[in-house]
C-alpha cells in the first residue's frame with residue numbers, strides 16, 4: 135500500500151478551481167486524503183461534491199489548481215490514468231450503459247484483451263459471473279452476465295456499480311451517494327463495505343446526505359458549501375449531533391457557527 | 392442481494408412456460424435471424440412470381456456485382472449509427488474517390504498508387520468530419536451534410552462535371568483483382584464485401600474498439616466516465632467510414648471502368664434503408680452487421696425482383712418503403728421482451744408442456 139512516503143498524503147488537491155462556462159462550481163479547494171482514512175464529503179444539493187470527485191477521477195479537468203497522488207503531480211489527467219493510479223469510483227449516476235450486457239459493463243474502458251485489442255470474452259464473462267454471485271450477492275436467476283442493465287432494478291444497478299469498483303482493487307475508493315434508493319439491509323451492506331475498506335488499510339471518500347450513515351464509518355468530515363470548503367472536522371472533535379446541528383445551521387444561515 | 396427462497400419457489404412453478412419463453416428469447420436474439428427470414432421470404436415470393444428470372448443463377452450473380460458497393464457503405468454506416476452519430480457525406484466520397492482514381496489513371500496511368508491515393512482521400516474526408524464533430528462540437532448530421540455538399544461540389548468543379556471513360560483499365564491487374572469474374576461468372580467484389588463484413592463483425596462484437604462504439608452510442612456521459620476516449624472513437628469511426636466509402640466508390644468505378652460526377656447520388660437513402668431494415672437502432676448503442684448484410688441484399692434484390700415480376704419499375708420505392716416499415720415494426724416488436732412473450736402466446740407455444 136504505502137508505496138509512497140508516509141508523510142505525504144495519498145491524495146492532495148491544491149487551490150482547485152472549476153467553472154463550467156460562466157458558472158464557478160468550485161473555488162479555491164484544498165483537499166487531502168491520507169492513507170487509511172475515510173472521508174465523508176457532505177454538503178447541500180449543488181454544492182459541488184460530484185464535480186469535485188469527477189475532477190479527482192479525471193472526468194473533468196480542473197480549470198486551475200494542482201492534483202497530487204501519492205506525492206506525484208498528475209498532469210494529463212484522464213479516467214484511465216486515475217484508474218491506473220489506483221482510484222476507483224462509484225458515480226452518483228452509476229455509469230452503466232443501459233443497452234449493454236453486464237459482462238461488457240463490468241470491464242468497459244479496461245477490457246481484458248488479447249493481441250490487437252480483441253476481447254477475451256470468455257474471461258470477461260467468467261469474471262463477471264463470479265462477481266455477480268460472490269461479490270454482488272445476486273441470487274435471482276433473472277440476473278446473469280448477459281442481462282442488460284436496463285432490465286435491472288435501481289438497487290441491482292447500484293450493486294453492479296459497487297461490485298465493479300470492488301473488483302479492481304484500488305487504494306482510493308470514491309462512493310458518490312452509494313446508498314441512494316437502497317433498502318435498509320442493502321444500505322447496511324454498503325456501510326459494511328466502507329468499513330471493510332478501512333480495515334484493509336485503504337482510503338475512501340464517501341458522499342452522502344445522510345449524516346447518520348456516514349458518521350459511524352468516517353474519520354473526517356469535509357463540508358462543502360456552494361463550491362467552497364466551509365469546514366473540516368475530525369471525528370474525535372465533533373459528535374454526530376453537533377455535526378447535524380452545524381449542517382442545519384449552514385443550510386439556514388450560510389455559516390457553520 | 393435477495394432472498395433466494397421465494398424466487399426459486401416461484402420459478403419451479405412457472406418453469407415450463409419460462410423455459411419456452413427463454414427458448415423463444417434465444418431464437419429472437421440470434422443476430423439477424425428475423426431479417427434472414429424476411430430475405431428468404433422475399434426471394435421465395437420472387438421465385439413464385441417470376442420463376443424464369445429467380446430460378447436462374449444469373450440474377451444472383453448480378454446481385455453479387457451490384458450489391459457490394461452499397462453493402463460496404465451500409466457496413467460502415469452501421470458502426471456510425473451504433474456510435475450514435477450519422478454520416479450524410481458518404482455519397483460525396485463515392486464520387487471523390489472515383490474521380491481521384493480515374494484522374495490519376497487517365498493522366499498518369501497510375502493504378503495501385505491511384506487506388507491508395509483515392510483511399511487516402513476517403514481518410515481525409517472522414518478525418519475532417521471527425522474533427523469538426525469533436526473539436527468544434529457540431530452535431531454530425533449538420534457537419535456531414537455540409538461536408539457532403541462541399542466534396543460533391545468540389546468533385547464536380549475538378550472534373551468539370553464530365554465523366555471519364557477509363558476502359559483501358561480492363562487490361563490491368565487491379566481490374567482483375569477487384570472485379571474479376573471467377574469462372575467467368577462469379578463477381579469477385581462480393582468476396583471483398585464478405586471479407587469486410589466478417590472483419591467488421593469481429594470489430595463490433597469482439598473488439599475493444601467495437602465496445603467503445605457501443606458505449607458511446609448508448610450513453611456518451613457513461614462512456615466518458617468509464618474511460619472511453621470519446622473524441623478518439625468518433626474520429627476513428629468516421630475515418631473508417633471514409634475509407635470504406637472510398638473503397639465502395641472505387642469498386643463502382645473499376646467495375647464500370649467509368650467515373651461520372653454524380654456517381655454517388657442515389658446511395659444515401661438506399662444504404663440507410665438497408666441498415667435500418669437490418670435492425671440497427673437509430674438511437675445508437677447497438678448495431679448488427681449481419682442485419683445490414685441481409686438488409687443490403689433485400690434492398691438490392693427488390694428492384695430486380697419487381698422488374699422481373701412485370702410490375703413497373705417505379706414501384707420499387709413503394710416496396711422499399713413498405714419493407715422498411717414492416718421490418719422496423721418487427722424489430723421493435725422483437726426488442727420488447729413482453730411483446731416477444733405475447734408472440735409466443737399467439738403462436739400457442741404455451742400449450743406444449
Ligand SMILES: Nc1ncnc2c1ncn2[C@@H]1O[C@H](COP(=O)(O)OP(=O)(O)OP(=O)(O)O)[C@@H](O)[C@H]1O
Pocket residue numbers: 154157159177178179180181182183184185186226
Ligand atoms: N457538466 C456540467 N455543466 C454545467 N454545470 C454543471 C455540470 N456539472 C455540474 N454542474 C453544476 O455544478 C454545480 C454543482 O454540481 P454537483 O453535481 O457537483 O453538486 P453535488 O454537490 O454533487 O449535488 P448533489 O448533492 O445534488 O449531488 C451545480 O450547480 C450543477 O448545476
Ligand SMILES: [Mg+2]
Pocket residue numbers: 183184185226310
Ligand atoms: Mg452529486
